[in-house]
Amino acid sequence: MEKFQRLFGKTLLALGFFLFLSIFIYINYIASPGFRAPVLKSLFLTGVFIGIFILCDFLFHYIEKKNTYYYIIAGAILFSGLILRLYWINSVDTIQVSDFGRMWESAGEIAKGDYSRFKENGYLYTYPHLAFTTLFYSLVYRVSSGSIYAMKIVNLILSMVSALLVYLIANEISNRKKGLAFLVMAINAPFIFFNNILDSQNLAIPLFYGCVYIYLRVFKDKLNPLYLIVCGVLLSLGNLMRSVGPIFLIAILMHMILFTDYKGLRFKKKNRGNHSMKLMCLPLLLISMYLTTFLLNYAFIWTGVFQKATWETEGNLILYINAGFNHDSNGMWNQYDYDLLRDVGYDYEKAEIEAKRRLSERLEDKDKVMNLISSKYRTQWGAGDFGGLYWSTLELRSNPKSTNDMLVWFNYHFYFIQSFYSAIVLSILYKIYRLWHQNELDKEFIFGVILFIGFVCLHTLIEMQPRYGYIAMPMITALGISGIGTSFRKEGKI
Incomplete structure (x- = not known):
């Protein structure tokens, strides 16, 4: 088993290095001038951000050792992040478009007791995976008398919770306090821009990464394995908000099964019970996840709100995969594939047959398929804000000069955001290089790599937009x- 862990661990590190190196090259060498600075300037800015990261990490570590004002400084930085977010949502009056606008309109109707959107061929009947997010919006709509600003404040609060979770997860991966996380998350562009957008990822991220944090604590024997039941509940709630829960579930199952200390399980009597208990609790994770999903769905079905369960997508998955291989649209949303369901009179069986026919044709030219996959990967993972600036400024209610000046500055200086993202990616590359060079197996770090690879596989197949990758950004960060400033452990060599 140890030999297999060594081989599999190195394979994952090599694949992770290739994927993150591709992103780094795209950001600094290939992306259009509107996204990046000239190559030397881009690399210089990346180096500047790396230098700032190293200095701040050293200062936080020094302050922590001296036990002086650590949490006061961390709190001040988080408060600065809060002010930045407040400034953004107060300065940019975003009009919700596309699914964001439809969900908010639906929320208003639901808040008034109109559930027609859930009825056959209604918006939430056709796209049931958006149902619980819309229900949450309707609650905020009712409490705030329809104030979209209130929903943005909720996004802001959840963004700060996400910042805290990234700090806690980074601590578990690094085996020491990483106060640097407070600085990075305070000014990380997507976590500021997305507060203006009614994107379901804002609701799902704290749930999914709360699960990740608890899982890592259980894996490291810091929590009782029964906490995996809580992980299952959080996965279910996150998946009801944003249907990517299976990616997190597969990553947890794969990581636990492949990287459990079976040597300890077999020979070390002191640890035997805990290791075996973790494996025995994996079925409880599955049961709690699917039981929570089942109960919540049928509670709304029995009360007459839902007409069908949220997992009954009626072939929608193949529709997303079909759109994901549309060469003309670079695998992104396009009107031609979006209208497919309507064109067949919302007959899901006919829509599935037509989607498979189109997909078969699009997969015939292997060279075009490989070029499309490469292009999709760059577009999906190459934007430092994951489309946050685009979606939050696509349509504005008001655009006073002060706001306009700020947006003009962002559009002409987007390369600062790209270089900041580039510095994060370069830090990952350096960590992977060190692990490989020192022949170490950092199991917690590898969990993050598995999770990222899972998202890469998903968005290689389905319809792609840069904003879809936002949910992976906490793990990337x-x-x-x-x-x-990694202190590499002596134990766990591969």
């Missing part, structure tokens, strides 16, 4: 933070 935690991995990057763990690569700064």
